[in-house]
Amino acid sequence: MRKLARMRLLGMIRKESLQILRDPSSISIAFVLPMVLLFLFGYGVSLDARLIPVGIVIEQPDTTTQSLAGAFERSEFFQPSYFDNIQTAQQMLNERHIDGILWMRNNFSSNLLAGGEAPIGLIINGVDSNQANITQGYIQGTWLAWLSRYAESRGQPLPIPVSLEQRVWFNAALSSRLFLVPGLIAIIMTMIGSLLTALVVAREWERGTMEALMVTPLRIGEMLAGKLIPYFVLGMAGMLFSVAMAVWQFDVPLRGSFWLLVVSSALFMLVALAIGLLISIISKNQFVAGQLAIIVTFLPAFILSGFLFDINSMPEWVQLITHLVPARYFVAILQTLFLAGDVWPVVLSNMGALLIMLLFFFALVWRKSHKHLE
Amino acid sequence: MSGATIRLSGVSKHFYSAGRKIEALDDVGFTIQPGRVAGLIGPDGAGKTTLMRLIAGLLLPDEGQIRVLGIDALAQPLEVQSRVGYMPQRFGLYEDLSVQENLDLYADLQGVSVAERPARFQELMQMTGLGSFTHRLTGQLSGGMKQKLGLACTLVSSPRLMLLDEPTVGVDPLSRRELWQIVYRQVQEAGMTVLLSTAYLDEAERCDEVILMHQGRVLGQGEPADFSHSVAGRIFQVSSTGLSHRHLQEQLSRAPGVLDALIEGEAVRLVMEKSSAKPKPDTLLPGQEGIHITAAKPRFEDAFIARLKTNRPMDKTALSLQRTATTGAGEEVIRVENLQRRFGDFIAVKGISFSVRRGEIFGLLGANGAGKSTTFRMLCGLLPASSGELAVAGHDLRQAAASARGRIGYMAQKFSLYTNLSVMQNLHFFSSAYGLRGREQKARLEWALTTFELEPFRNANAGDLPLGYKQRLSFAAALMHEPEILFLDEPTSGVDPLARREFWTRTNALAEAGVTVLVTTHFMEEANYCDRLVIMAEGEVLTEGTPLAMKANAHTMENPDPTMEDAFIQLIEQRQRRQGEPT
Numbered sequence: 001m002r003k004l005a006r007m008r009l010l011g012m013i014r015k016e017s018l019q020i021l022r023d024p025s026s027i028s029i030a031f032v033l034p035m036v037l038l039f040l041f042g043y044g045v046s047l048d049a050r051l052i053p054v055g056i057v058i059e060q061p062d063t064t065t066q067s068l069a070g071a072f073e074r075s076e077f078f079q080p081s082y083f084d085n086i087q088t089a090q091q092m093l094n095e096r097h098i099d100g101i102l103w104m105r106n107n108f109s110s111n112l113l114a115g116g117e118a119p120i121g122l123i124i125n126g127v128d129s130n131q132a133n134i135t136q137g138y139i140q141g142t143w144l145a146w147l148s149r150y151a152e153s154r155g156q157p158l159p160i161p162v163s164l165e166q167r168v169w170f171n172a173a174l175s176s177r178l179f180l181v182p183g184l185i186a187i188i189m190t191m192i193g194s195l196l197t198a199l200v201v202a203r204e205w206e207r208g209t210m211e212a213l214m215v216t217p218l219r220i221g222e223m224l225a226g227k228l229i230p231y232f233v234l235g236m237a238g239m240l241f242s243v244a245m246a247v248w249q250f251d252v253p254l255r256g257s258f259w260l261l262v263v264s265s266a267l268f269m270l271v272a273l274a275i276g277l278l279i280s281i282i283s284k285n286q287f288v289a290g291q292l293a294i295i296v297t298f299l300p301a302f303i304l305s306g307f308l309f310d311i312n313s314m315p316e317w318v319q320l321i322t323h324l325v326p327a328r329y330f331v332a333i334l335q336t337l338f339l340a341g342d343v344w345p346v347v348l349s350n351m352g353a354l355l356i357m358l359l360f361f362f363a364l365v366w367r368k369s370h371k372h373l374e
Numbered sequence: 375m376s377g378a379t380i381r382l383s384g385v386s387k388h389f390y391s392a393g394r395k396i397e398a399l400d401d402v403g404f405t406i407q408p409g410r411v412a413g414l415i416g417p418d419g420a421g422k423t424t425l426m427r428l429i430a431g432l433l434l435p436d437e438g439q440i441r442v443l444g445i446d447a448l449a450q451p452l453e454v455q456s457r458v459g460y461m462p463q464r465f466g467l468y469e470d471l472s473v474q475e476n477l478d479l480y481a482d483l484q485g486v487s488v489a490e491r492p493a494r495f496q497e498l499m500q501m502t503g504l505g506s507f508t509h510r511l512t513g514q515l516s517g518g519m520k521q522k523l524g525l526a527c528t529l530v531s532s533p534r535l536m537l538l539d540e541p542t543v544g545v546d547p548l549s550r551r552e553l554w555q556i557v558y559r560q561v562q563e564a565g566m567t568v569l570l571s572t573a574y575l576d577e578a579e580r581c582d583e584v585i586l587m588h589q590g591r592v593l594g595q596g597e598p599a600d601f602s603h604s605v606a607g608r609i610f611q612v613s614s615t616g617l618s619h620r621h622l623q624e625q626l627s628r629a630p631g632v633l634d635a636l637i638e639g640e641a642v643r644l645v646m647e648k649s650s651a652k653p654k655p656d657t658l659l660p661g662q663e664g665i666h667i668t669a670a671k672p673r674f675e676d677a678f679i680a681r682l683k684t685n686r687p688m689d690k691t692a693l694s695l696q697r698t699a700t701t702g703a704g705e706e707v708i709r710v711e712n713l714q715r716r717f718g719d720f721i722a723v724k725g726i727s728f729s730v731r732r733g734e735i736f737g738l739l740g741a742n743g744a745g746k747s748t749t750f751r752m753l754c755g756l757l758p759a760s761s762g763e764l765a766v767a768g769h770d771l772r773q774a775a776a777s778a779r780g781r782i783g784y785m786a787q788k789f790s791l792y793t794n795l796s797v798m799q800n801l802h803f804f805s806s807a808y809g810l811r812g813r814e815q816k817a818r819l820e821w822a823l824t825t826f827e828l829e830p831f832r833n834a835n836a837g838d839l840p841l842g843y844k845q846r847l848s849f850a851a852a853l854m855h856e857p858e859i860l861f862l863d864e865p866t867s868g869v870d871p872l873a874r875r876e877f878w879t880r881t882n883a884l885a886e887a888g889v890t891v892l893v894t895t896h897f898m899e900e901a902n903y904c905d906r907l908v909i910m911a912e913g914e915v916l917t918e919g920t921p922l923a924m925k926a927n928a929h930t931m932e933n934p935d936p937t938m939e940d941a942f943i944q945l946i947e948q949r950q951r952r953q954g955e956p957t
Contacts, residue, residue: 004485007482007485008482008483008485010482011478011479011481011482011483012479012482012483014478014479014482015468015471015475015479018470018471018475019468019470019471022470022471023470207464207469208462208463208464208465208466209466209467209468211427211432211460211462211466212460212461212462212465212466212467212527213466213483214430214432214455215430215431215432215455215458215460215462215537216455216456216480216483216484217452217455217456217483217484217485218483219452371431371432371451371452371455372431372432372433372434372451373427373432373433374433374434
């Protein structure tokens with residue numbers, strides 16, 4: 001009996017592997033799409049503020065205003081352009097040529113020299129609130145730095161009693177690529193595990209081959225394993241490929257243990273596969289399965305996992321929802337292992353959450369799978 | 375201890391579809407003895423597939439008992455599934471695997487030991503004639519070859535019971551005949567029992583026994599001959615020298631004592647209400663000269679009709695179109711010359727030529743994949759031709775103005791009306807789309823509802839109609855603007871024989887009124903309703919002519935009264951001999 005079971009299982013695995021290799025949609029979801037995403041996020045998308053176009057309005061040029069403008073000129077964060085009146089600058093802001101305006105009125109230098117209040121105006125395009133915050137922060141930083149140097153050069157005491165000595169840990173260069181690329185691994189594995197699996201199983205229902213499989217001695221467990229194993233291997237291959245790209249192509253450091261990464265990825269892969277199987281059992285139709293997989297797994301993995309947007313800055317009820325997204329736990333593990341190292345409490349608690357999800361979804365798949373058509 | 379291979383008692387099964395309860399099977403019971411080839415026969419929606427799935431343990435009945443090979447299929451479905459060979463509709467093959475890979479998979483799943491395989495594979499390949507195609511991808515096989523591969527995959531472990539769900543649908547007649555030969559060989563050599571379902575009534579005569587199903591019930595079980603015997607003495611053939619066969623059929627269908635009148639070549643086949651001596655010409659058609667009546671051999675289909683049909687001749691006046699375009703009868707309205715259509719490397723239509731005259735019913739006959747629908751789409755202007763010439767009423771419809779398109783009516787193969795609109799809303803929409811409005815439109819809507827007897831359903835959603843009524847509605851929608859030329863793509867596919875007859879009666883009436891009708895079908899016997907037809911296979915026209923002439927060509931010493939199917943098979947065999955390769 002054992003021998004027959006092994007023969008059936010191997011037969012299923014062989015069939016599934018041949019189909020993966022021959023089906024262009026499998027190839028594109030498993031290999032081409034990950035490449036596109038990696039290059040897009042590795043090179044194209046950047047959440048960093050670099051070369052922000054700002055307009056500097058200097059109503060009366062002199063050495064002081066020149067010096068302040070020079071501070072912006074030298075900064076790698078800004079790309080200043082100069083105006084002599086506020087109206088032209090506002091016009092440029094309206095047309096979105098610049099993201100902010102720094103306004104030095106004609107009495108700015110004289111007020112400063114007199115030691116009185118010397119206000120400068122700051123106007124920021126707030127359409128993209130995130131970008132606006134970053135721009136405001138950098139302008140203030142630059143302005144404060146200039147002010148302290150200015151005071152120093154004139155032998156005056158620093159007007160601010162507290163000074164900030166900041167260090168950024170784990171991602172010292174504040175490069176978004178370093179946390180986007182590891183997070184992308186979660187997206188790629190979600191695609192292979194849930195989207196691809198849901199599609200191929202639904203296709204079997206659509207083409208009537210599932211019906212033929214059911215009237216054979218094949219057991220449910222063998223059928224599930226026959227589907228899971230090839231796609232598990234494919235997903236892990238996608239993971240290894242992404243890790244290699246991350247480390248060698250995009251210079252993301254892997255500070256944690258490689259084996260811990262493999263184990264946690266395997267755990268996440270199984271969760272994704274279970275969800276994919278569940279979707280295909282519910283829908284039995286490629287179109288619905290594809291839509292469901294995108295809405296239930298792919299989009300949440302993109303938006304709610306902390307891959308792109310910080311979970312802590314989401315409203316509380318959205319934060320609660322993110323706990324239902326398996327990718328959330330995996331993204332946390334990935335970012336920790338890549339950028340911080342083996343931080344056991346973080347890794348273990350997130351793996352625990354994934355394990356609970358795995359058991360839950362497998363129990364559901366097991367209950368829903370039977371050799372009946374209804 | 376009963377030795378029956380299949381024993382069903384009191385089996386009922388219902389489904390819910392769009393909130394409505396559908397009785398798929400109602401108190402079904404029968405037994406099938408070992409070593410028999412049993413046919414489950416009935417139109418689409420009769421419950422055949424549900425029954426097959428119940429026997430295979432894929433569904434559980436609401437009530438009743440099912441024992442298969444002595445095993446309780448409800449309690450131990452896996453035991454049943456380990457012992458039967460099951461071929462679902464569309465054969466259950468993986469199209470992206472090769473022939474050999476499909477066989478390997480099913481051998482693995484069925485537990486065929488590696489040592490037995492080479493001999494078994496060779497035997498199956500020889501039997502199915504697929505030996506030289508083992509490395510070809512299944513998706514690139516013809517319909518007939520897929521059907522044989524599907525059969526080989528179910529036979530790989532020599533099961534004791536074979537369940538075949540509509541194995542012959544849409545497959546060319548030669549492949550169908552070969553399938554039957556393989557099935558009988560398995561029964562004789564391996565002692566297998568076979569249950570197969572089919573919607574082709576003419577296949578009933580090939581079974582050892584027949585279970586006739588209609589609307590979820592078993593109407594009867596017995597040998598095919600028993601069914602035919604039940605209508606012995608009620609079947610006659612009538613021919614006339616004075617009347618056209620359509621007029622003859624139309625008048626006979628309303629003659630006293632006639633249950634059914636069916637056009638068969640130039641003659642009309644009658645099923646009488648009661649068994650009687652040969653009716654006299656005068657009692658059937660008083661005052662008509664040149665009527666000739668002969669007794670005919672009863673067929674299975676006659677018995678089916680006799681059981682189901684309640685005599686209800688259609689209202690004649692309602693059938694005629696208002697416009698009678700009899701002017702210029704015999705003039706050529708459709709001309710196709712050297713028409714070709716390629717899809718990439720694949721040539722779907724290989725340079726065909728034919729022409730159709732006004733008021734003709736012209737048929738395109740062939741199996742699935744023969745190129746019928748592609749030809750149709752080119753004629754309707756839905757698909758550009760790769761090369762060749764075509765003209766419909768003097769125009770190429772791809773370039774012609776909308777007014778030219780207004781002269782044709784098109785009924786697509788699949789039900790293509792809006793399922794969530796009511797019957798009335800659908801008709802209203804289609805008549806508006808063809809530019810009808812005001813009083814004229816209202817008159818046409820009333821015409822459609824009465825002619826097609828859709829009045830009781832006027833506010834029902836089109837999707838909820840029974841299959842036969844859906845077909846009527848599609849037909850009505852195609853006729854709203856009184857087209858001169860009517861394109862009907864597989865209009866009778868999946869419709870029961872009674873609805874098919876009604877459909878042909880209406881089509882005949884249209885042709886009488888001068889409408890030119892172009893129709894595709896894969897039912898061989900429907901060729902008899904056409905005035906002229908072409909037989910197509912693999913994108914080529916094998917022959918063109920009248921049904922009578924085609925059958926006369928197939929006339930041999932052994933087969934003095936060939937059917938359309940015999941003629942078709944002969945043509946395909948001739949073609950194969952020319953090409954020197956099997957299909």
